[in-house]
Amino acid sequence: MTKKIVIERLRHARIVPVVRTIRLEHARKAILWLREAGMSVFEITMTIPGACDLIAELSGEPGIIIGAGTVADANAAKDCIAAGASFIVAPWIDPTLSAPCLAAGVALFLGAITPTEVRLALAAGADVVKIFPASSVGGPTHIKALTSIFPSVPFCPTGGIVVPDIPNYFNAGSAFIGMGGALVDETRIANNDKADILATARQILAL
DSSP: OOHHHHHHHHHHHOEEEEEOOSSHHHHHHHHHHHHHHTOOEEEEETTSTTHHHHHHHHHTSTTOEEEEESOOSHHHHHHHHHHTOSEEEESSOOGGGHHHHHHHTOEEEEEEOSHHHHHHHHHTTOSEEEETTOGGGTHHHHHHHHHHHOTTSOEEEBSSOOGGGHHHHHHTTOSOEEEOTTTOOHHHHHTTOHHHHHHHHHHHHHO
């Protein structure tokens, strides 16, 4: 699957659950539940113990796209790509991530906030610019300002986004949205609150 197709699939999915848990079994359970709700794209962060093994476990399954988040360096990117990651995400700008992504034809998301940082991210090889932490730097208003000067750049705001704000982020020009705590709340997972998580996911998909 080419990175162009991956980005189009993400545009179609609209929401990218950012899976960040302390325990591997909680991450696996969250993905299982969200898949049941109808979600098909997942960012598995490298802060999860055994994250690469989970990527390898899931990446071969039909109908879903698995990416790697909080990828620290080029070697970590290579490991994630070898495990089957279709996109690599860092909430900062690291030019060394570009080479392994280019070599494998994998989409690269780099983090930025200001217009200067957006330009630096693009120069460093970003296919998508991750705006993080989105909610604390102006939310949809900030995204709208960025898209006015970068109309062709796919922006993925992430960080502190709540369900009622989702339409506002898309109206502001977001290509797709990363959602962590609103979808993958480890306390709810540990308490086996499957119905609550399914309800949140279905509410988001209905938007």
